[in-house]
Amino acid sequence: xxxxxxxxxxxxxxxxxxxxxxxxxxxxxxxxxxxxxxxxxxxxxxxxxxxxxxxxxxxxxxxxxxxxxxxxxxxxxxxxxxxxxxxxxxxxxxxxxxxxxxxxxxxxxxxxxxxxxxxxxxxxxxxxxxxxxxxxxxxxxxxxxxxxxxxxxxxxxxxxxxxxxxxxxxxxxxxxxxxxxxxxxxxxxxxxxxxxxxxxxxxxxxxxxxxxxxxxxxxxxxxxxxxxxxxxxxxxxxxxxxxxxxxxxxxxxxxxxxxxxxxxxxxxxxxxxxxxxxxxxxxxxxxxxxxxxxxxxxxxxxxxxxxxxxxxxxxxxxxxxxxxxxxx
Numbered sequence: 518x519x520x521x522x523x524x525x526x527x528x529x530x531x532x533x534x535x536x537x538x539x540x541x542x543x544x545x546x547x548x549x550x551x552x553x554x555x556x557x558x559x560x561x562x563x564x565x566x567x568x569x570x571x572x573x574x575x576x577x578x579x580x581x582x583x584x585x586x587x588x589x590x591x592x593x594x595x596x597x598x599x600x601x602x603x604x605x606x607x608x609x610x611x612x613x614x615x616x617x618x619x620x621x622x623x624x625x626x627x628x629x630x631x632x633x634x635x636x637x638x639x640x641x642x643x644x645x646x647x648x649x650x651x652x653x654x655x656x657x658x659x660x661x662x663x664x665x666x667x668x669x670x671x672x673x674x675x676x677x678x679x680x681x682x683x684x685x686x687x688x689x690x691x692x693x694x695x696x697x698x699x700x701x702x703x704x705x706x707x708x709x710x711x712x713x714x715x716x717x718x719x720x721x722x723x724x725x726x727x728x729x730x731x732x733x734x735x736x737x738x739x740x741x742x743x744x745x746x747x748x749x750x751x752x753x754x755x756x757x758x759x760x761x762x763x764x765x766x767x768x769x770x771x772x773x774x775x776x777x778x779x780x781x782x783x784x785x786x787x788x789x790x791x792x793x794x795x796x797x798x799x800x801x802x803x804x805x806x807x808x809x810x811x812x813x814x815x816x817x818x819x820x821x822x823x824x825x826x827x828x829x830x831x832x833x834x835x836x837x838x839x840x841x842x843x844x845x
Contacts, residue, residue, distance in 0.1 A: 522551040539570035544598040550575035556842050561611050565619050573612040580634045582609040582625055631682045638693040653701040654694045658687045662707035667778045670842035671707050688721050695725035704737040710747045711740040719750040723757035734760040741766050744791045751800050762801040769810055770821050777812030792828045802830050809837040
C-alpha cells in the first residue's frame with residue numbers, strides 16, 4: 518500500500534511514482550491525498566480516467582480517514598489482494614469500483630480537537646535521524662481560513678472558524694525544533710497574527726532562540742485583513758535577532774480586481790499606517806502582488822507597483838496559478 522500526499526510542487530512526481538508502483542505489481546494499492554488531489558466531482562472523474570494507476574483518493578484532512586481506510590482494506594483482504602468495495606462505508610474517499618466507475622463516499626466532518634492528532638515531533642518519529650535532523654521544520658498552530666478568495670483553495674476548503682492547537686503543544690514543538698537545532702521554522706497557518714496569542718507564540722520563539730541559539734529564521738503567512746498584531750510579532754523577532762519579515766498579502770489594490778476575486782483586503786489607511794510604523798522602526802516590510810489575476814490589466818498592475826514605490830515598500834510578485842481545488 519502506497520500513500521501519496523500531493524502539493525502543487527510534488528503532484529507530477531507522485532503520479533509518476535504511482536504509475537511505476539502499479540506497473541511493478543498491479544496488486545499494489547495507491548492512495549492519493551493532499552491539497553493538489555481533486556475534490557470536485559467532475560474533476561475526480563477526470564483524474565481517475567487520466568490516471569488508471571490511482572486506486573483511491575482522500576478528500577480534506579486525512580488523519581482520521583486514513584486509519585479507517587487501512588482498517589477497511591485489511592477487513593476486505595482476499596487471497597488475490599484487496600477488495601476496494603470494503604471502503605464503501607469509509608467517509609471522505611473516492612475509489613475505483615468493480616465496474617470501473619468512481620465511487621464517492623460522504624464527506625467526513627473536520628477534526629474538532631486538533632490535539633488528538635499525534636505530533637510527529639513529540640512522538641519521536643524523527644529521532645532516528647539523529648543530530649542535524651533538518652534545516653527546516655513546518656509547524657501548524659491552527660487550521661482553517663475565514664476568507665474565500667477565488668484563487669485559493671485554503672479558505673474555499675474551510676471557510677469556517679479557525680481551529681487551534683493548544684499552546685502547550687505548539688510550545689513543545691517549537692522547543693523540539695530549538696533543541697534539535699532547526700534553523701528555519703515555517704508556521705503553516707493561513708493567517709498568523711490574526712489572534713492575540715500569536716504574539717505569545719512569537720515571544721516563545723524569541724525565548725528559545727535566546728536559550729538555544731535556534732531557530733535563526735521564522736517564516737509564515739501573516740494575517741490578511743487585520744494588522745493589529747503583525748508589527749508586534751515582527752518587532753519581537755527582530756529584537757531577538759531572528760531573521761523574519763513582515764509581508765502584507767494584498768495581491769492587488771485595484772477595486773475591480775478585488776471584487777472579481779472576492780478578496781477582502783486591508784483597508785488602505787491601515788496599510789499606510791502599518792507601512793509607516795515599519796519604516797520608522799526600521800523593520801522589513803514586503804507586499805505580495807499577484808500577476809495575471811482575473812479583472813486586472815497592465816494599467817492596474819502598474820498602478821499596484823507604483824503604490825508600493827510611493828509607500829517605500831518592496832513588492833514580491835507572484836504569477837497567478839490555477840490550483841486544482843480553488844473556485845477560480
